[in-house]
Amino acid sequence: MRLLITTDTVGGVWRFALELTQGLLETGDAVALASFGRRMSTIQREECDRLKIAWGEFFAYSDFEVPLEWMQDNECCFSDGAAALLQMAHGFGAQLLHSNQFCYGAAEAGIPKVVTAHSDVLSWARACKSGELKRSSWLERYCSLVDRGLRGADAVTAPTAWMLNELGKSFPRRPEGTVVPNGRTVVAPPAGVRRLQAATVGRLWDEAKDIALLAKITSPMPLVIAGETECDGGYVAPLAGISIHGVLSDLEVLRLFGESAVYVCTSKYEPFGLAPLEAALCGCAVVARDIESLREIWEDAALWFKNEEELSTILTRLFNDEQLLHNARYKSGERAKKFSRDRMVHGYRAVYAGIKEMSSVA
Secondary structure, three states: OEEEEEEEOOOHHHHHHHHHHHHHHHOOOEEEEEEEOOOOOHHHHHHHHHHHHHHHHHEEEEEOOOOOOOOOOOOOHHHHHHHHHHHHHHHHOOOEEEEOOOHHHHOOOOOOEEEEOOOOHHHHHHHHOOOOOOOOHHHHHHHHHHHHHHHHOOEEEEOOHHHHHHHHHHOOOOOOEEEOOOOOOOOOOOOOOOEEEEEEEOOOOOHHHOHHHHHHOOOOOOEEEEOOOEEOOEEOOOOOOOEEEOOOOHHHHHHHHHOEEEEEEOOOOOOOOHHHHHHHHOOOEEEEEOOHHHHHHHOOOOEEEOOHHHHHHHHHHHHHOHHHHHHHHHHHHHHHOOOOHHHHHHHHHHHHHHHHHHHHHO
């Protein structure tokens, strides 16, 4: 199959799309990858160049400086992005479009379309703003873009049942959804000595990540944070007493995980969470905020907290109890193995086959 897959350069969708692309190429499919948002970073372009060298004519990529639908400047995101996609689809001979942005489900591409819901502004607001978003022309455009894209898709997927349910609360007019959990295959780089430290990775400016919670806790083990500090007007100030790295390459992130004993997921909105999965695959114990979506993924394989006091207590216990830390690392690692790249690719290929069959019948 020849697939056109969209991604963005800002968050976890990039890693998801690269992982899926790699898996599809390994099964014999051809993939063209189109990225939106900012231009690719040097690191991201190097990742695509390596795929191009490895897979030749079976892989192509382009990046477009077209805003994402959730960004403030979203007036032309669909018109500009859809035009670029149609040209790319024609040149590549794509047989199916898999969009990781909602709006392109409405693109008149002449081929079946899958839309994956990684997150949405309205469910984000319910988790982070108690559902309160001021009416604005931006929000109206956003809702219109998402609604049209979902109704134009042949299939809708999400990485958790929680995310699919939340999407239905906001946008009920859509095809029936399918849950396809994200997957990750990690080849961890050689790491140094594993330190008794807790790491976290994410967009520090995003309220959903609630990184600032770490400044309120008491931890006997050092805390290390990696990620962007600003984007599209969002910004986070330095956190006292916490080591903050900027954006790290994939290899650097995996090395950080390999040198850490614990991964802390502070998110109050996390439709899936690739970073804790990567960390667990690298040998970290997962300590996570007790929210429904993360419970769906980790079940009893994480240590759960509801507030800063509980998080402080857990980190202190892990610091002082070597056996507890060992058991927690083992349970998180075993659970993480269930979310492999192969499982994700198998799930998406089943979705692709289903809508291609429906299209041929129609």
